[in-house]
Amino acid sequence: xxxxxxxxxxxxxxxxxGAAVHNLFSHPATIKYIGGxxxxxxxxxxxxxxDPLQCIGCGLCxxxxxxxxITIVNKGTKQDxxxxxxxxxxxxxxxxxxxxxxxxxxxxxxxxxxxxxxxRDGLKIEL
Amino acid sequence: xxxxxxxALITQFxxxxxxxxxxxxxxxxxxxxxxDLFLKVIYWLHDEQKLTKGHNVxxxxxGENLGFIYMISGPDQVIVILRTTAPKSDPRVxxxxxxxxxxxxxERELCDLFGAQVTGLPSGPRYPLPDNWPKEQWPLRKEWKPxxxxxxxxxxxxxxxxxxxxxxxxxxxxxxxTEALLETVELGEEAKTATAYVNQPxxxxxxxxxxxxxxxxxxxxxxxxxxxxxxxxxEPSTFTITLEGEKVEGAVIGIGYNHRGLEKACESxxxxxxxxxxxxxxxxxxxxxxxxxxxxxxxxxxxxxxxxAEYIRLIVGEMERLHSxxxxxxxxxxxxxxxxxxxxxxxxxxxxxxxxxxxxxNRINYGINCLGGVxxxxxPGLAQDILKxxxxxxxxxxxxxxxxxxxxxxxxRLAGVGVLSKAxxxxxGAAGPVARAAGIADDVRQIEPYGAYRDIPVRVVTDDHAxxxxxxxxxxxxxxxxxxxxxxxxxxxxxxPLTVRVPRRIPAGEAIIRxxxxxxxxxxxxxxxxxxxxxxxxxxxxxxxxWHGMQHMLEGGYLSxxxxxxxxxxxCYSCTDRAISLTGHSSLSGEVLDWKQLREYSLQWYRQxxxxxxxxxxxxxxxxxx
Numbered sequence: 001x002x003x004x005x006x007x008x009x010x011x012x013x014x015x016x017x018g019a020a021v022h023n024l025f026s027h028p029a030t031i032k033y034i035g036g037x038x039x040x041x042x043x044x045x046x047x048x049x050x051d052p053l054q055c056i057g058c059g060l061c062x063x064x065x066x067x068x069x070i071t072i073v074n075k076g077t078k079q080d081x082x083x084x085x086x087x088x089x090x091x092x093x094x095x096x097x098x099x100x101x102x103x104x105x106x107x108x109x110x111x112x113x114x115x116x117x118x119x120r121d122g123l124k125i126e127l
Numbered sequence: 128x129x130x131x132x133x134x135a136l137i138t139q140f141x142x143x144x145x146x147x148x149x150x151x152x153x154x155x156x157x158x159x160x161x162x163d164l165f166l167k168v169i170y171w172l173h174d175e176q177k178l179t180k181g182h183n184v185x186x187x188x189x190g191e192n193l194g195f196i197y198m199i200s201g202p203d204q205v206i207v208i209l210r211t212t213a214p215k216s217d218p219r220v221x222x223x224x225x226x227x228x229x230x231x232x233x234e235r236e237l238c239d240l241f242g243a244q245v246t247g248l249p250s251g252p253r254y255p256l257p258d259n260w261p262k263e264q265w266p267l268r269k270e271w272k273p274x275x276x277x278x279x280x281x282x283x284x285x286x287x288x289x290x291x292x293x294x295x296x297x298x299x300x301x302x303x304x305t306e307a308l309l310e311t312v313e314l315g316e317e318a319k320t321a322t323a324y325v326n327q328p329x330x331x332x333x334x335x336x337x338x339x340x341x342x343x344x345x346x347x348x349x350x351x352x353x354x355x356x357x358x359x360x361x362e363p364s365t366f367t368i369t370l371e372g373e374k375v376e377g378a379v380i381g382i383g384y385n386h387r388g389l390e391k392a393c394e395s396x397x398x399x400x401x402x403x404x405x406x407x408x409x410x411x412x413x414x415x416x417x418x419x420x421x422x423x424x425x426x427x428x429x430x431x432x433x434x435x436a437e438y439i440r441l442i443v444g445e446m447e448r449l450h451s452x453x454x455x456x457x458x459x460x461x462x463x464x465x466x467x468x469x470x471x472x473x474x475x476x477x478x479x480x481x482x483x484x485x486x487x488x489n490r491i492n493y494g495i496n497c498l499g500g501v502x503x504x505x506x507p508g509l510a511q512d513i514l515k516x517x518x519x520x521x522x523x524x525x526x527x528x529x530x531x532x533x534x535x536x537x538x539x540r541l542a543g544v545g546v547l548s549k550a551x552x553x554x555x556g557a558a559g560p561v562a563r564a565a566g567i568a569d570d571v572r573q574i575e576p577y578g579a580y581r582d583i584p585v586r587v588v589t590d591d592h593a594x595x596x597x598x599x600x601x602x603x604x605x606x607x608x609x610x611x612x613x614x615x616x617x618x619x620x621x622x623x624p625l626t627v628r629v630p631r632r633i634p635a636g637e638a639i640i641r642x643x644x645x646x647x648x649x650x651x652x653x654x655x656x657x658x659x660x661x662x663x664x665x666x667x668x669x670x671x672x673x674w675h676g677m678q679h680m681l682e683g684g685y686l687s688x689x690x691x692x693x694x695x696x697x698x699c700y701s702c703t704d705r706a707i708s709l710t711g712h713s714s715l716s717g718e719v720l721d722w723k724q725l726r727e728y729s730l731q732w733y734r735q736x737x738x739x740x741x742x743x744x745x746x747x748x749x750x751x752x753x
Binding site (some may be wrong): 065067109 | 396397398399402403404484485486488489492494497502503
């Protein structure tokens with residue numbers, strides 16, 4: 001028995017003509033990079049979101065970050081905090097460990113993934 | 128089993144009284160022994176107790192001494208851990224590669240990474256460090272600091288002692304200023320590139336030669352170097368193949384192009400950070416590596432993972448096996464010119480990856496494991512999606528199985544290629560589908576069930592073809608088994624929490640964990656000293672023990688079978704080497720060239736050989752081509 005013997009259903013003449021017509025009028029499977037609309041599942045890991053009002057400045061996220069991508073700076077005083085978070089998206093591996101570690105849960109992982117930039121310095125962003 | 132072995136050991140060697148312990152089920156641990164006694168014990172275990180499978184050799188730094196930990200097992204699969212030491216001043220240790228063929232690569236690692244002198248080790252290419260690595264630099268010794276090593280020039284500088292700098296700081300500041308001025312004013316960007324190019328040494332003619340072949344070229348012997356660029360899979364390694372006609376007479380395998388120093392990196396990071404390093408050991412079996420690592424840490428911390436987390440680990444692990452085997456099936460099809468199979472199986476693989484993306488968050492390094500459990504839950508909606516995908520995959524994989532079993536072309540192409548018999552598998556310590564294709568029921572999920580495999584027993588798939596055809600069948604059938612396991616796990620998925628808390632500081636101790644990765648047995652060793660960083664991490668990936676039989680598989684075959692034979696063990700070079708040296712095997716030691724430099728270099732290369740590229744008339748060549 002050879003598997004090359006086609007199944008009865010597969011011998012219909014013109015069976016692939018439907019696919020040919022479909023391909024003629026359908027959009028391409030690829031997405032244009034700038035301007036193209038793409039959807040990523042909400043559960044995918046992307047850029048993190050940071051809430052400076054909740055942050056207590058414990059620095060655990062900096063300690064646990066495997067690549068040292070996140071930096072939390074307090075520009076105010078101990079009593080009157082002015083928290084800023086900086087992320088080097090070139091270093092970030094999108095593991096989400098900072099969100100797991102954060103005792104106040106004010107770092108949240110989003111599915112934002114459009115982060116490319118023309119310069120290396122442009123990859124360093126303030127959250 | 129363990130206790131019988133312990134009592135037999137103590138009866139034979141009374142001096143071992145009190146030194147042999149059963150550290151956990153299936154592990155017999157022997158304390159540090161002097162070398163002569165250690166040799167007696169290991170020879171006795173090999174000859175009398177038939178402990179003939181060598182799992183791993185681990186080097187450790189014990190301060191004044193170097194430690195060597197050997198792991199062997201026998202038919203009852205109990206791993207015996209033997210230890211011996213040698214002082215750093217005289218780090219000699221006899222090679223056991225005569226006893227255990229699978230120890231060759233591990234012992235080469237001891238030489239390169241620890242500076243041990245393994246006497247009696249067969250000669251061969253260096254592994255795993257690059258050829259231009261400086262002498263007397265052993266990176267895994269504790270006194271060696273990665274920050275002192277300059278990768279551009281490949282030199283190691285001891286940090287300057289602060290007391291030694293007695294020069295006047297004012298004088299130094301003036302000098303630095305002058306230097307900075309000179310650099311900015313006198314040398315433009317163009318001029319700097321030019322000097323760099325002039326100073327750059329040309330490769331030595333002798334050094335640029337390929338390594339000497341194992342057999343001298345006779346009248347009818349031809350040596351063909353294959354690699355290092357993508358010999359079969361898209362990963363680097365070299366194969367120096369000696370041919371007589373089309374028959375392979377000898378093969379020398381050179382690996383180690385992917386050494387990234389992960390084990391050293393792990394020693395200077397915390398347990399939480401190491402999890403992500405371990406995940407990046409391999410792109411395909413990332414979950415198997417993290418599972419093994421997490422199990423090591425959890426065992427040392429003495430915590431029990433919640434059942435729901437164990438089930439989710441099983442589901443992700445089996446999905447990883449599905450996508451790994453589908454990837455392999457595609458690659459194997461591609462190697463033998465069956466590109467339709469490649470397209471079809473990779474299309475199916477995307478379905479698995481889509482599920483894993485949603486489940487874990489990333490497409491390849493899912494990051495589902497965390498210390499003490501898993502990070503994400505499977506909700507009912509996702510479970511339905513998984514079941515739907517499994518139904519789709521089952522019909523596809525059954526079709527592939529039918530194809531493999533009935534297609535005469537495929538059987539004719541694969542049968543009898545890359546044979547590694549049952550006896551040879553045991554001799555070379557082959558693991559995973561390679562061993563199972565030779566009829567050895569070697570599956571950690573059955574030998575030493577871990578996690579949810581204790582509740583859901585695995586039916587081990589074996590075959591008796593012992594060749595590439597057998598390995599194909601085993602992998603396809605294993606996919607069907609994985610689908611069954613995933614369905615079963617989703618049906619039995621218990622309720623409960625996902626994680627338990629694991630302390631940041633792990634109590635002192637050591638753990639040896641085996642996990643069945645898609646490619647075979649994955650063995651992790653972890654030693655903790657009570658701090659928040661591990662003292663030693665050793666990852667023994669399954670491919671590392673499948674390399675030893677490769678030479679045997681290639682010899683006697685044909686040249687056209689070499690790619691599929693290499694691909695059939697499903698080699699993962701980054702798993703094996705674990706560790707990237709950007710300047711690796713480049714003959715221009717320590718230089719990274721940009722486009723312009725590369726062009727200049729090629730022009731000079733040609734001029735040195737009497738060819739002036741500027742005089743070549745391109746229009747003439749173009750006219751002839753027309």
